[in-house]
Amino acid sequence: MRAWGLIRLYTILVYVFMFAPIAVVLMLAFNNSQFGGFPIEGFSLRWFYKLAENEAIVRAFKTSLSLGLLTALVATTIGILASLALVRYEFRGKDLITTMLISPVLVPETVLAVGLLIFLRWLHMPRSFLLLLLGHSIIALPFVVLVVQARLVGIKKEYEEAARSLGASPFQTFLTITLPLLLPAVFAGALFAFTISFDNITATIFWRPTGMETVPTQIFGMLRNSVSPEINALGFVMIVITVGVPLLAGALARYFARKKT
Amino acid sequence: MERRPWILLAPALVTIVMLVVVPMSFILVYSFYENIDLAVDRVAFQFSNWQALFLDNYYRIAIWKTLRLSVIVTVLAAVLGYIPAYFIAMTKFRQRWLLLLLLILPFWISFIIRTLSWIHILGNQGALNGLLQWLGVIDAPLQMMFTEATVIVGFLHVFLPYMILNVYVSLEGIDRNLEPAARTLGATPWQAFLEVTLPLSLPGLAAGCLLVFVLTGGSYVTPLILGGPSDYLFGNLIHDAVVSELNWPMGATLSFTLLVLLGAVVVAYSRLMGLNQLSKAFR
Numbered sequence: 103m104r105a106w107g108l109i110r111l112y113t114i115l116v117y118v119f120m121f122a123p124i125a126v127v128l129m130l131a132f133n134n135s136q137f138g139g140f141p142i143e144g145f146s147l148r149w150f151y152k153l154a155e156n157e158a159i160v161r162a163f164k165t166s167l168s169l170g171l172l173t174a175l176v177a178t179t180i181g182i183l184a185s186l187a188l189v190r191y192e193f194r195g196k197d198l199i200t201t202m203l204i205s206p207v208l209v210p211e212t213v214l215a216v217g218l219l220i221f222l223r224w225l226h227m228p229r230s231f232l233l234l235l236l237g238h239s240i241i242a243l244p245f246v247v248l249v250v251q252a253r254l255v256g257i258k259k260e261y262e263e264a265a266r267s268l269g270a271s272p273f274q275t276f277l278t279i280t281l282p283l284l285l286p287a288v289f290a291g292a293l294f295a296f297t298i299s300f301d302n303i304t305a306t307i308f309w310r311p312t313g314m315e316t317v318p319t320q321i322f323g324m325l326r327n328s329v330s331p332e333i334n335a336l337g338f339v340m341i342v343i344t345v346g347v348p349l350l351a352g353a354l355a356r357y358f359a360r361k362k363t
Numbered sequence: 364m365e366r367r368p369w370i371l372l373a374p375a376l377v378t379i380v381m382l383v384v385v386p387m388s389f390i391l392v393y394s395f396y397e398n399i400d401l402a403v404d405r406v407a408f409q410f411s412n413w414q415a416l417f418l419d420n421y422y423r424i425a426i427w428k429t430l431r432l433s434v435i436v437t438v439l440a441a442v443l444g445y446i447p448a449y450f451i452a453m454t455k456f457r458q459r460w461l462l463l464l465l466l467i468l469p470f471w472i473s474f475i476i477r478t479l480s481w482i483h484i485l486g487n488q489g490a491l492n493g494l495l496q497w498l499g500v501i502d503a504p505l506q507m508m509f510t511e512a513t514v515i516v517g518f519l520h521v522f523l524p525y526m527i528l529n530v531y532v533s534l535e536g537i538d539r540n541l542e543p544a545a546r547t548l549g550a551t552p553w554q555a556f557l558e559v560t561l562p563l564s565l566p567g568l569a570a571g572c573l574l575v576f577v578l579t580g581g582s583y584v585t586p587l588i589l590g591g592p593s594d595y596l597f598g599n600l601i602h603d604a605v606v607s608e609l610n611w612p613m614g615a616t617l618s619f620t621l622l623v624l625l626g627a628v629v630v631a632y633s634r635l636m637g638l639n640q641l642s643k644a645f646r
Contacts, residue, residue: 105552113450116443117462120469120523123480126490130483139488184375191368199372201638202379209387210581210625212598216605216618220393221386223611240382243375272367301473303584308605318475325588329482337476344471 124341130331131338138329149335159336162320166300169231169316173238173299174292180239181246181291182284186276188247189254190262204244211241215305229311237309238302242295249294253287289351297344387622394616402609412616422600422617426624429597432511433580436518440575441568443519444526448567449560451527452534466531469524478517478588485513509591517589518579525578526571532643533567534560570640573632577625597621 130138134146153159184203188196206214218237219229227233257280265275281288303318310319317340321333397407416422451462469477484490485507492504507513537560545555583598601621605614 109446109450110454113447113462116447116523116527117465119443120520121465123484123520124469124472124477126483127476127480137488139483139486140490140493180374180378183371187368187371191365191371193365193368199376202384203375204638205379205383208577208626208629209383210577210598210621212581212583212601213387213390213618213622214383216601216614217386217390218382219605220611220615221389224389224393236378236382240378243379247375297471301475303475304582307584307602318473321475321479322584322588325479328486328488329479333479337473337480340473340476344473345468348471 127334127337128341131334133331133334135331138331138334149331150339152332153335153339156332158315159317159320159332162315162317165231165314166317169234169238170296170300172235173242174295176235176239177242177246177295178288178292181243181295182250182288185247185250185254186280189251190259203247206240207244211304212308214241215308219308229309231311231314233309233311234306234314234316237305238299239295241302241305242298245294245298246291249291250284250287253284253290257283286355293348293351300340300344390615390619390622393612394619396612396615398610398612402611404612412613415613416616416620425595425597425600428595429580432515432518432596433576436515436522436579437572437576439515439519440523440526441572444523444571445530445568448527448530448534451531452537463531466524466527469521474521475584475588477521478585481513481517481520481589482508485516509589509594511590511594514586514590514594517585518582521585522575522578525574529571529574529640529643530564530567533564533570533640537563566636566640567643569632569636570643573629574641577628580625580628581621597624 129142130140131149132145132147133142134144134148135142187193188200188203201208209217215237218233222228222233261279261283262275265279266272270278300316301318302316303322306316306319307322310316315323317336321336324330324333394412395408395410397405397409397411399405451459451466454462456462482489486492487504487506487508489504489507491507492501495501496504541559541563542555545559546552550558580596581598583596583602586594586596586599587602597617598621601614601617604610604617
């Protein structure tokens with residue numbers, strides 16, 4: 103069918119549009135040229151060495167990494183607790199509370215950032231790492247809640263009720279029955295939260311204390327009408343971390359699941 | 364009343380109330396404060412910030428520009444995104460999971476890297492100019508960067524996956540027998556699509572449009588990276604007021620305005636469609 107062929111071609115072109123620029127960054131990271139763009143002048147790893155020697159970038163990297171991990175911890179913990187309440191209990195005002203919990207995605211991030219900044223300033227709390235951590239956690243919370251809730255709906259209440267009727271406390275039931283069944287969603291939510299924090303720039307520009315840089319704000323500061331080769335190399339490293347690690351984890355999980363059966 | 368759900372909800376609720384609900388109300392109060400000097404303001408109840416917002420053409424132009432750009436990006440995203448979503452939903456291709464995985468992949472890739480990557484494509488030293496020069500179509504590189512068009516391309520590139528995913532989710536939910544049924548009743552393939560599939564996929568399309576519109580309307584970083592001096596959005600005025608001019612009361616006024624403008628769109632959408640469709644993409 104001709105129409106279907108056109109649809110397929112169109113789809114391929116859209117995928118090219120989505121991935122060609124990213125492929126170019128990955129490629130240029132290995133370019134042995136002193137400029138960040140084309141033409142390609144041969145293969146080299148020197149920009150990765152340069153990257154490892156650049157103290158500002160290494161510092162930004164450590165900041166982003168610890169911020170991302172802590173955000174994942176905070177957002178996942180409070181997100182799981184809230185999801186349990188929303189899925190397992192009936193109470194009044196549930197819709198309102200659900201809307202409130204996902205409100206950080208409904209509010210434009212710029213507004214969220216300025217609002218929180220001005221409010222905390224009024225409370226005489228200056229910008230700090232803690233502000234970044236709390237801020238990133240609220241931005242990530244809706245995604246964690248949505249992911250965990252979706253999984254929790256699929257876990258039968260009967261398992262928990264059986265454990266309870268056999269004498270387990272609610273906390274024991276959670277630890278030995280619910281949590282293990284929920285684990286994939288916990289990982290997915292934590293990964294989501296980490297990526298959201300690691301990637302965030304819109305709000306981070308407002309919240310970061312003077313002198314503190316995360317990887318995205320560092321890259322933003324390094325951009326001056328052109329892209330330096332170091333940025334390409336840094337882009338390569340970031341993509342490997344945020345794409346490679348989850349893909350590998352997913353593939354491993356699938357491999358072990360298959361091995362068991 | 365049972366206490367346990369409230370204990371479970373407490374940490375999340377306290378966090379959201381203290382860090383989102385209260386600050387969002389607070390910026391309205393703060394918009395009446397008076398700015399005295401850089402980063403110095405005074406508690407007051409006066410309207411100079413609001414007066415500036417309503418009387419100064421500068422702000423009106425920014426609102427107009429933001430609305431215009433958001434509409435352009437949303438419409439282009441819908442046009443670009445619908446067909447791939449249709450292909451993924453309807454294809455008999457065995458590796459469909461791969462197409463879906465590729466669709467989710469951009470969400471994991473750094474926003475700033477994806478945005479600046481367009482400098483490699485459209486810049487003077489970029490791939491497109493290189494290709495055109497190599498083909499002999501042009502002699503000197505075309506000046507394509509730092510225009511409104513590059514800003515639009517940058518937004519599309521980042522927001523397109525939201526659109527495709529939302530449309531896909533609603534196409535996926537349509538009964539596969541409906542289109543063949545319409546065909547046996549004499550409809551052409553195009554009619555069957557227009558009268559059966561398209562209307563049933565509208566909730567997903569609407570959800571995608573809402574997301575793209577609101578995300579574009581609230582941005583400021585993309586124009587800073589890919590735009591020229593005249594390519595600014597309302598968010599850029601907020602960024603300037605807060606980060607460069609240190610005029611916090613004006614920053615609060617502008618933020619509250621953006622919240623109301625985009626909030627109105629979200630509320631109108633949720634009245635029409637409900638917010639459930641938005642969360643479907645996560646399942």
